[in-house]
Amino acid sequence: MIEFINVEKKYANGTVALQNINLKIEQGEFVAVIGLSGAGKSTLIRCINRMHDITGGQLNVDNVDVGKLRGKQIRRFRRRIGMIFQSFNLVTRTTVLKNVLVSFVPDLPFWRKLTGVYNRDHKIKALEALDKVGILDKAYIRVDQLSGGQQQRVALARTLAQNxxxxxxxxxxxxxxxxxxxMVMDDFKRINQEMNISVIMNIHHVEVALEYADRIIGIHKGTVVFDGESAKVTKEILDTIYGGQVEEATASLEESPAHV
Structure with missing residues (x-):
């Protein structure tokens, strides 16, 4: 379980990115975090794995106070949390398989880190992860020969390999x-349902968030202004989240039978 208790994030220049955040996210939930650019969506999810340190309140993951972790404790903690970025963060001049194998580097003995030699078990796990996202046949192809969608699937496989x-x-x-x-969202949904992995996603596409996520968290100017089931999101709620700047999202909501 992930629990935010009166969490605040304030940057050194005085900017308040998050304030008074109180949330509980249970294991296995698929949560979409939506809001305007600069609302605090990325900051919210990056606090969970300590990419950003909170400056107030408490953040717990399975009853572990994340803010109190230090050094190796942080690295060990992050092994339980996969992170997928918009930019993929792949080494494009090497193979798909080698990119997935990178997920095992933190656990390797020093000599293996230097030589880049992985054992049979690592390779099997990496290939299984590629199979789960439907690109096993691309294992020995260079990443720069793949489409954007295939590259994002490689990033997802790399995350799955760390279990x-x-x-x-x-x-x-x-x-x-x-x-x-x-196709990528279908992968996320299948993995969430079949493997009971919690997915917390920062996303601009409101219609996609409503279709795939079970729960929507709306952020406006660093505060949570909505937290509830996707099916309960209305045009009025979207106006609150986006400060009235949600014409396109409102139109898509109006056309969707599931939300009429």
């Missing part, structure tokens, strides 16, 4: 076309 309890996704489909985005 996480939680996946944080920061705008994972922002650079993808609609058809490819749907």
């Amino acid at each position: 996480p309890d939680i996946i944080l996704a920061d705008e994972p489909i922002a650079s993808l076309d609609p058809v490819t985005a749907k």
